[in-house]
Amino acid sequence: MWSQRRVVDYGLAERAVVHSRRAGRTLRGEVCDAQSYLLRAARRFGGPTERLCPVCEKENVTNVTDVHGDSLRRHAGQAKVTSELAVMAHDYDEFRVYVVEVCQGCSWNHLTVSYVLGNGPPDLVGQA
Ligand SMILES: [Zn+2]
Numbered sequence: 001m002w003s004q005r006r007v008v009d010y011g012l013a014e015r016a017v018v019h020s021r022r023a024g025r026t027l028r029g030e031v032c033d034a035q036s037y038l039l040r041a042a043r044r045f046g047g048p049t050e051r052l053c054p055v056c057e058k059e060n061v062t063n064v065t066d067v068h069g070d071s072l073r074r075h076a077g078q079a080k081v082t083s084e085l086a087v088m089a090h091d092y093d094e095f096r097v098y099v100v101e102v103c104q105g106c107s108w109n110h111l112t113v114s115y116v117l118g119n120g121p122p123d124l125v126g127q128a
Contacts, residue, residue, distance in 0.1 A: 004097075004115040016111045018057045031055060034102050034109040038064060040077040042102040051101070059105035063112070069095030085117060093120035 032055060034042075046062035053061050065080050067088065069072045072095050075088065085097065098114045 007115040032107040034107040045079040053103035055108040056106035061101040065076035087116040
């Protein structure tokens with residue numbers, strides 16, 4: 001549908017947090033600390049997933065997608081649904097998307113991936 005550029009995968013950091021929690025080195029309150037705005041965003045704008053929450057293992061996590069970038073102006077810092085991202089990718093040169101997974105059951109939350117979208121010129125590095 002569109003090309004994601006400069007993808008950063010935070011999976012390794014997330015697995016370290018989950019492992020630390022399971023080993024009892026981290027209190028649940030330290031990892032299940034989603035702020036109320038994030039839980040609201042998960043309810044209103046979140047994308048459902050098939051991924052079971054790694055902490056409570058009772059509910060599937062919801063992906064909340066935030067957009068950031070100087071050119072976005074009023075959109076900056078807002079949660080967006082996927083269809084809005086597709087429109088914005090045509091309307092703006094460049095902005096960064098952050099995907100946070102949120103468990104609405106236990107308030108677990110963690111950044112999973114971020115990437116750049118937009119209709120600007122493709123990056124030279126990594127292009128064939
Ligand atoms: Zn959970």
